[in-house]
Amino acid sequence: MPSSPWDTENIDRLIHEPARLAIVTILNVADSADFLYLQRETGLTKGNLSSHLSKLQAGGYITIEKTYKGKIPLTICRLTDQGREAFRAYRRYWQAFVKKTRS
């Protein structure tokens, strides 16, 4: 929990970036989503989305499974337990932040 409204030390920088936050939010609601779905929902380019997914995977927040459906390659992304917990903590942080700034 932040000690002051502007306490930025506790912000999870990996999630804080808007594009990655959108990805994590989507994967928090869904069980899994493929690359095309994430690309359409976030509006990112393929390169950008790949880069953000790699960072989230490196941080242990998501898993990426490459598979095929017929001849079509599918890249399925899932949030890990660590990622889900990080998202919840990030949300709690902002809720506390809003509460503090209102009071």
Added chain:
Amino acid sequence: MLEEIKKIERRMFRHNLEDGVFEIVFGIFLLLSGFFVFAYSFMSKKTIFPLAFFLGYSLTIFLSLLLMKKMVRSLREKLTWPRTGYVSYQEGKQRRLKAGLRGGITGFCFPILAGLAQDLMGSVPGFYSYPAVFGLVLVISFCWISFRSGLIRFAAFGGLYAVIGLILSFSGWKHMQAWAAICGVIGISLLLSGLFVSRRYLHRNPVPAEDPQ
């Protein structure tokens, strides 16, 4: 930031109903139910046909609940996923939406079966025989879906079905025919709406020309 998160979550809820596939499948199911009840209303209670029909229909309803999921998935595999990508909702809040849909379907089917059983046993048609009950069940389910997804058309459907249910209840029709009518009306409206929404969805979301990977 929190607003952005909520916006994305709401869009996710909506996505499941945006392609019209659920409406098409549910509409077909209700139309078939309407045909069944209509045919049943003309059967002589002295023969074995109504009982056989009732048992067959009970089985069909429960099989349909299983088949509907497969049909929705199969249609999405062909229509939705190649265009807007694959997403599965097995965890998190989407469960509640699915539970709501299942509850709505079950809430619709149960009164039909109970009413048919009552009719078959020759007792006086009671509470279940009124189409208004169906309308009210659907108002609750559809308004909830509309509230969760932000899609106004479902609230409009709920209101429409409540009015139709009330009209049919006081129309003086035989209760079986009134059931058939409300099943048919709801089925046709959902089917038409689903086809319209689906057509618009396919038009707006062409298949990506190149490999998305």
